[in-house]
Amino acid sequence: MSKPLNEQVAVLGVGCTKFGDNVDQNLSDMMVDAAQAACNDAGVTMDELQAAWLGTFSPGFNGGKASITLADALRFRQRPITRVENYCATGTDAFRNAAAAIGAGLYEMVLVLGAEKLKDRAVRGLQREGIHPLIEAGSTAPGMFAMAANRYMHTYGLDRSTLAKVAVKNHANGVLSEKAHLRMQITEEQALAAPMIAYPFGLFDCCPTTDGAAAAILCRADIAQKRGKDLILLRGSGLAVSSGKPYLDPTCEYLGFPSTRQAADQAYKTAGITDPVKQIDFAEVHDCFTWTEITNYEDLGFCNKGEGGKFIAEGRSTLQGDLPVNPSGGLKSFGHPVGATGVRMIYELTTQLRGQAGARQVKDAEVGLAHNLGGPGAVACVIILGREA
Amino acid sequence: MIGIVSYAVYLPSYRISREVVATAWGGRAQAGQKVVMRYDEDPITMAAYAAWQTLASLPDDRRATGALYFASTSMPYWERLNGSVVAALCDLRASTFVADFGGSLRAGTSALWAAADRLSANPDAAELAIVVAADAREAEPGSAEELSFSDAAGAIALGSRDLIAELLSRATRYDDFFESARRDRDEFVSTYEGKFSTERGYLRSLRAVIQQVLEQSGVTAGDVAKLVVPAFEKRSYLLLAEKLGFAANRVQNVTWDNLGNTGCAAPLLLLSAALEEVKPGELVLCAGYGNGADAFLFRVTDRIADFRPRVGLSLQRKNEIHYKTYTLYRKAREYRHSHKDGLELTNIFYNKEEAQITRLHGTECQHCGTRHFPMVRVCAKCEQSDNLLEVALQRTGTVFTFAVDHLAASPFPPTVMAAVDLDGGGRIYCEVVDSEPEAVQIGMPVELVARRLREGGGLYHYYWKCRPRRDA
Numbered sequence: 001m002s003k004p005l006n007e008q009v010a011v012l013g014v015g016c017t018k019f020g021d022n023v024d025q026n027l028s029d030m031m032v033d034a035a036q037a038a039c040n041d042a043g044v045t046m047d048e049l050q051a052a053w054l055g056t057f058s059p060g061f062n063g064g065k066a067s068i069t070l071a072d073a074l075r076f077r078q079r080p081i082t083r084v085e086n087y088c089a090t091g092t093d094a095f096r097n098a099a100a101a102i103g104a105g106l107y108e109m110v111l112v113l114g115a116e117k118l119k120d121r122a123v124r125g126l127q128r129e130g131i132h133p134l135i136e137a138g139s140t141a142p143g144m145f146a147m148a149a150n151r152y153m154h155t156y157g158l159d160r161s162t163l164a165k166v167a168v169k170n171h172a173n174g175v176l177s178e179k180a181h182l183r184m185q186i187t188e189e190q191a192l193a194a195p196m197i198a199y200p201f202g203l204f205d206c207c208p209t210t211d212g213a214a215a216a217i218l219c220r221a222d223i224a225q226k227r228g229k230d231l232i233l234l235r236g237s238g239l240a241v242s243s244g245k246p247y248l249d250p251t252c253e254y255l256g257f258p259s260t261r262q263a264a265d266q267a268y269k270t271a272g273i274t275d276p277v278k279q280i281d282f283a284e285v286h287d288c289f290t291w292t293e294i295t296n297y298e299d300l301g302f303c304n305k306g307e308g309g310k311f312i313a314e315g316r317s318t319l320q321g322d323l324p325v326n327p328s329g330g331l332k333s334f335g336h337p338v339g340a341t342g343v344r345m346i347y348e349l350t351t352q353l354r355g356q357a358g359a360r361q362v363k364d365a366e367v368g369l370a371h372n373l374g375g376p377g378a379v380a381c382v383i384i385l386g387r388e389a
Numbered sequence: 390m391i392g393i394v395s396y397a398v399y400l401p402s403y404r405i406s407r408e409v410v411a412t413a414w415g416g417r418a419q420a421g422q423k424v425v426m427r428y429d430e431d432p433i434t435m436a437a438y439a440a441w442q443t444l445a446s447l448p449d450d451r452r453a454t455g456a457l458y459f460a461s462t463s464m465p466y467w468e469r470l471n472g473s474v475v476a477a478l479c480d481l482r483a484s485t486f487v488a489d490f491g492g493s494l495r496a497g498t499s500a501l502w503a504a505a506d507r508l509s510a511n512p513d514a515a516e517l518a519i520v521v522a523a524d525a526r527e528a529e530p531g532s533a534e535e536l537s538f539s540d541a542a543g544a545i546a547l548g549s550r551d552l553i554a555e556l557l558s559r560a561t562r563y564d565d566f567f568e569s570a571r572r573d574r575d576e577f578v579s580t581y582e583g584k585f586s587t588e589r590g591y592l593r594s595l596r597a598v599i600q601q602v603l604e605q606s607g608v609t610a611g612d613v614a615k616l617v618v619p620a621f622e623k624r625s626y627l628l629l630a631e632k633l634g635f636a637a638n639r640v641q642n643v644t645w646d647n648l649g650n651t652g653c654a655a656p657l658l659l660l661s662a663a664l665e666e667v668k669p670g671e672l673v674l675c676a677g678y679g680n681g682a683d684a685f686l687f688r689v690t691d692r693i694a695d696f697r698p699r700v701g702l703s704l705q706r707k708n709e710i711h712y713k714t715y716t717l718y719r720k721a722r723e724y725r726h727s728h729k730d731g732l733e734l735t736n737i738f739y740n741k742e743e744a745q746i747t748r749l750h751g752t753e754c755q756h757c758g759t760r761h762f763p764m765v766r767v768c769a770k771c772e773q774s775d776n777l778l779e780v781a782l783q784r785t786g787t788v789f790t791f792a793v794d795h796l797a798a799s800p801f802p803p804t805v806m807a808a809v810d811l812d813g814g815g816r817i818y819c820e821v822v823d824s825e826p827e828a829v830q831i832g833m834p835v836e837l838v839a840r841r842l843r844e845g846g847g848l849y850h851y852y853w854k855c856r857p858r859r860d861a
Contacts, residue, residue, distance in 0.1 A: 124796060125796050132763070133732050133734065133843065133850075134742075134746050134842055134843065134850060134852040135745075135746065135763055135817075135818065135852070136818060137842055137843060137852070138794075138797050138804055138806050138819075138820055139797075139806065139818070140794055140796045140797050142792075142794065142796050143792040143794035143796065143797060143804075143806050144792070146792035146793070146794065147790045147791060147792045147806070147807075147808060148790070150790050150791060150792065150831065151789065151790035151831065154790070154831045195795075196793070196795050196803075197794075197795055197796055198792045198793065198794040198795060198796060198797075198803075199792065199793040199803075243769070245818075246808070247806075247808040247816065247818035248761075248762060248763070248808075248816055248817070248818055249769050249816060250759060250760065250761065250769060250770070250810065250814065250815065250816040251759070251769050251770050252816075254789070254790050254808075
């Protein structure tokens with residue numbers, strides 16, 4: 001029986017760089033900017049942080065596979081640092097592990113930092129690593145999600161114009177997000193006419209590859225309370241891992257992601273959520289591709305299986321809807337620097353819960369959900385934060 | 390008695406019209422088309438398909454194979470047994486005798502000769518001897534040869550029981566005369582065509598061996614239902630038949646316009662085509678030519694009526710995909726010679742992987758029956774780990790889902806990738822080839838085909854792709 005981790009950990013401060021083609025910054029530059037912004041926001045110095053978690057997927061140039069990337073960039077020395085890599089769910093899993101350490105009583109205050117520099121690579125899209133050179137040759141991120149989307153669309157009859165509605169909504173939100181990568185309004189017609197990437201995904205069905213970093217300072221809830229700030233508490237978290245090779249798994253149905261359902265189930269139990277649509281005020285979900293957001297609605301319990309298309313078509317996930325999804329613009333518009341994305345979701349949740357989201361502010365935001373998905377359903381992480389009145 | 394037990398052919402799906410080739414070089418248009426392999430094919434992959442089909446057309450209990458003879462003048466490897474790749478792709482056991490035959494355009498019939506020798510030495514053996522010939526000869530761009538050379542494979546399985554045709558007689562002769570050659574340092578074939586070559590070479594050698602087998606068997610040209618001879622141009626084979634007294638309607642049509650010159654694969658391919666048409670009791674005379682000639686006389690048995698090749702020549706003549714321009718065809722051809730993606734696989738890695746990547750073995754859970762590819766230690770369905778057995782997976786299946794991917798690196802995007810559920814169990818992830826991308830659908834029946842997937846470290850790396858089932 002695992003111990004529930006709720007009401008014990010607070011988000012004291014958050015920071016986020018501008019996301020985009022950050023051609024003038026390297027990985028370290030962005031890490032320093034995000035960490036310092038989070039410290040300033042929390043009103044603490046780097047010296048007060050007892051440990052750090054670094055989320056990076058592919059640190060590349062100026063980064064390493066281990067935790068030294070953070071140590072060297074921030075001169076964060078002689079303290080524990082753990083590097084987390086869990087596909088595209090890297091950022092939220094780094095956060096989850098940091099929170100667990102505080103919950104376990106190991107530390108009082110720690111840093112979570114997610115960062116990624118993708119735009120100085122020669123390859124298009126994300127490089128696939130650790131796959132069999134023959135048995136998995138030819139796989140790309142859009143291709144893998146397209147296989148899932150095609151099976152889903154074959155089964156439930158979704159069409160491409162419904163996918164386009166997700167892109168239109170998230171781009172509209174992104175226009176209101178100063179730090180977003182692609183801040184432009186698009187129309188459904190534009191989305192449908194865009195060049196094909198991997199059927200059914202056209203260019204506007206795919207999130208961009210992005211540079212960026214985001215950071216959060218976590219501390220014990222009682223310490224945050226003493227500091228007299230808005231108290232943003234971790235209400236629930238969950239992580240579930242399933243096959244990273246659904247195309248080789250004869251049991252995979254490809255109709256959404258059981259790992260999301262399982263991670264959400266864990267988080268909902270801890271947070272006491274039984275009716276997500278009523279109890280959650282907004283969500284940042286992993287919309288790496290437009291269809292992914294649609295299946296996320298279903299797997300997170302916002303609607304029944306097969307009804308995700310209706311959920312977006314009825315406008316329920318817009319900023320004005322009854323459950324706004326991706327007010328930040330999501331991966332689609334805010335961008336997707338892999339290791340940074342999950343921490344960026346924590347940044348958005350905290351900003352919304354404090355009522356500081358400006359033009360994209362969700363009304364009466366008291367409980368927010370972050371959902372981070374790695375691979376085609378291989379790794380899912382769900383984090384629920386709430387504001388204490 | 391020894392003879393033919395099974396036969397098969399392989400024709401690549403791609404075509405280019407001779408008019409497109411000729412006019413690209415400013416020449417006069419010629420009739421017909423060439424049959425050309427895709428950029429991921431070579432004589433090994435073509436041979437693997439044909440050799441496998443000789444087995445796939447037989448019931449499971451008649452597939453035991455004792456030998457595989459691989460003939461080609463365009464072997465992918467100068468050093469490494471090409472036939473062993475073909476044998477492993479066909480999942481033949483280690484005790485199989487495997488040898489490469491090359492050098493001459495009659496390598497296919499030379500291999501057939503050697504297989505007949507093997508069976509004659511032990512006529513009671515139950516095991517088959519598969520003879521497979523494949524060629525993908527390179528012609529100089531812009532040359533006359535470029536208009537005629539086609540890529541294909543033919544295979545004949547010889548045996549000593551359940552024969553569809555009995556071998557009655559055979560004759561051979563060598564002749565150090567040549568009308569084509571390619572040295573160790575040459576990229577392209579050189580030819581010496583013309584009346585002299587035809588008369589001194591082709592007609593002289595073939596007449597000698599054909600007359601010899603007729604005499605040995607005490608039959609005349611008029612008794613033979615099918616004369617099967619290769620052709621290096623449109624007319625000389627008909628002239629040969631005429632000189633030997635064969636009526637024109639008894640000569641197996643080489644379908645020059647649609648097939649062209651398929652090198653050393655031609656005699657076996659044409660013999661397969663003839664066997665699709667013959668009746669019990671008929672005589673079939675098959676000859677190969679190149680630096681001499683071989684001839685074989687067969688008598689068709691009653692069993693021919695019960696034998697049907699799983700994917701016959703007529704099925705493979707459908708589903709043609711045409712290169713619309715010479716540039717596209719040339720790009721595919723050049724890509725084969727220029728593309729090295731740097732994948733270096735050690736023999737340690739290959740040794741561990743051969744069973745799954747080449748032989749297409751998977752594991753089957755003995756608790757719940759679920760099959761897995763690649764081989765796994767723990768069942769994905771029931772999660773038991775104590776009783777998974779290695780099994781040969783079936784090479785047909787259906788598309789469970791797919792993606793038409795424009796981002797994946799390819800010389801001819803988009804790449805169609807599919808998750809294929811194999812008949813009998815197991816899911817494989819592979820490219821869908823030999824089909825227009827728009828035609829690929831969930832539920833589509835497919836067959837697995839071995840292709841040259843990647844290249845690096847001085848090796849070609851073969852792996853499986855799939856294509857729409859030709860017999861579905």
